[in-house]
Amino acid sequence: MSKLAINGGPPVRTKPLPPSYPGALLMGKEEVEAVTKVIEAQSPFRFYGEDLQGTVNQLEDMMKEDLNVKYALGVTSCTAGLVVALKALGIGYGDKVIVPSISFIASATAVISAQAVPVFVDVDETLNMDPEDLEEAIDEDVKAMIVVPLNGNPNDMDKIMAIARKHDVKVIEDVAQSCGVEYKGHAQGTIGDIGVFSFQMNKILTSGEGGAVVTNDVKLFERAMRYHDQGSYRRQMKPRYPEIQSVEAESAFAGQNYRMSEITGAVLVEQWKKLDLIISNLKKNYPYIKEQVKSKAPALNHVETVDEKGNLGRIITFRFPDKELAAEFKDALNAENINARLMYNGKVIYQFDQIKHQRTAEKDNMPFNYPFKNPVIYKDGLCPKAEDYIYRTVIVDLHPLLEDPDVEDIIEGITKVYQGLGLEEKLKANQA
Numbered sequence: 001m002s003k004l005a006i007n008g009g010p011p012v013r014t015k016p017l018p019p020s021y022p023g024a025l026l027m028g029k030e031e032v033e034a035v036t037k038v039i040e041a042q043s044p045f046r047f048y049g050e051d052l053q054g055t056v057n058q059l060e061d062m063m064k065e066d067l068n069v070k071y072a073l074g075v076t077s078c079t080a081g082l083v084v085a086l087k088a089l090g091i092g093y094g095d096k097v098i099v100p101s102i103s104f105i106a107s108a109t110a111v112i113s114a115q116a117v118p119v120f121v122d123v124d125e126t127l128n129m130d131p132e133d134l135e136e137a138i139d140e141d142v143k144a145m146i147v148v149p150l151n152g153n154p155n156d157m158d159k160i161m162a163i164a165r166k167h168d169v170k171v172i173e174d175v176a177q178s179c180g181v182e183y184k185g186h187a188q189g190t191i192g193d194i195g196v197f198s199f200q201m202n203k204i205l206t207s208g209e210g211g212a213v214v215t216n217d218v219k220l221f222e223r224a225m226r227y228h229d230q231g232s233y234r235r236q237m238k239p240r241y242p243e244i245q246s247v248e249a250e251s252a253f254a255g256q257n258y259r260m261s262e263i264t265g266a267v268l269v270e271q272w273k274k275l276d277l278i279i280s281n282l283k284k285n286y287p288y289i290k291e292q293v294k295s296k297a298p299a300l301n302h303v304e305t306v307d308e309k310g311n312l313g314r315i316i317t318f319r320f321p322d323k324e325l326a327a328e329f330k331d332a333l334n335a336e337n338i339n340a341r342l343m344y345n346g347k348v349i350y351q352f353d354q355i356k357h358q359r360t361a362e363k364d365n366m367p368f369n370y371p372f373k374n375p376v377i378y379k380d381g382l383c384p385k386a387e388d389y390i391y392r393t394v395i396v397d398l399h400p401l402l403e404d405p406d407v408e409d410i411i412e413g414i415t416k417v418y419q420g421l422g423l424e425e426k427l428k429a430n431q432a
């Protein structure tokens with residue numbers, strides 16, 4: 001094999017792999033036509049217009065059908081959707097919400113926006129929230145947990161739901177990164193009490209910005225719908241939900257505006273139709289790449305999954321014995337033009353300044369000023385496994401639009417770096 005690119009040799013690829021916004025790369029004339037219809041109808045608002053197209057309704061109906069869930073609600077983003085979910089559950093000032101230590105920061109900032117305090121839980125070998133640690137983190141103030149299947153890797157929902165039910169803690173599934181991920185044949189997002197999706201640019205499907213909330217619980221759905229639309233239940237929604245017969249005088253409460261526009265809805269209806277294609281490409285390439293890498297680079301340590309079939313295969317992940325070796329592998333692979341990275345630049349959520357310092361935009365620094373019996377403190381060492389793994393774990397993105405030669409390049413790149421860095425010997429020496 002030729003000299004490593006990092007040492008001046010020719011790289012495995014000269015052309016970069018596709019960037020990590022698959023939905024956007026799949027945008028085409030279908031989206032253009034759908035958006036054009038909304039504009040030509042002069043009806044970009046969900047609830048009325050000259051010739052309402054009903055795109056948001058259509059998106060919600062497709063999600064209900066494909067995810068096998070009773071209710072779906074389009075919102076402006078996943079962050080907004082998480083706040084909607086928390087408010088649907090009645091969570092606020094004086095409550096704590098469990099959040100995994102490795103996730104996008106929004107999983108925690110949404111909790112703070114809802115005036116509750118995040119409690120971070122450590123991860124296990126899957127890099128997802130550790131169910132053992134989860135149970136220890138529950139105290140009388142913990143009212144909910146946000147569960148995140150990271151990068152398409154499912155959570156152990158049987159264990160998580162058992163703990164949640166035992167302690168009467170509600171479960172929100174934040175499936176922002178993992179639209180289509182399954183646990184034991186069920187779509188994640190529909191297993192807990194309420195699920196939240198993202199359609200931001202870097203997610204699997206996109207309209208630039210956007211999100212959705214799903215649930216099987218009619219009461220939660222009504223509260224979610226109200227919170228996302230100033231607290232009232234619009235007459236235009238009523239024909240869709242004859243089972244909801246609430247009286248405004250008793251049920252209205254102050255909410256927000258997190259409504260999805262018909263333009264966003266139009267894009268997402270077309271994007272949703274492409275989800276099967278994306279998932280089938282990922283599920284074709286991932287097992288092949290993993291198997292090839294295991295045979296050609298056998299000493300590499302793969303991050304585990306609780307459900308290989310449900311895993312979306314968005315990434316292939318390697319754990320190294322120390323951060324120096326992880327950095328060496330990552331840099332060498334990038335030099336070959338195979339994208340490799342650490343998650344969140346090696347930071348767990350509570351190491352980001354706004355969280356670490358518990359600083360909010362609110363008066364008296366609400367909600368952190370609440371006099372909890374058992375106060376929440378963030379400091380290094382809080383979740384030792386997450387802090388350790390995040391530096392030793394290298395992610396290689398697997399794009400849904402990889403062509404067969406790209407797939408071979410990724411395998412070749414990993415194998416070349418493995419050999420060129422002498423990883424077999426180094427990793428074996430470390431295991432001994």
Ligand SMILES: *Cc1c(COP(=O)(O)O)cnc(C)c1O
Nearest residue numbers: 077078079104106176177198200
């Ligand atoms: C991206 C992301 C979010 C936020 O999504 P937005 O739609 O940008 O608000 C929330 N949670 C996780 C796990 C994410 O990856």
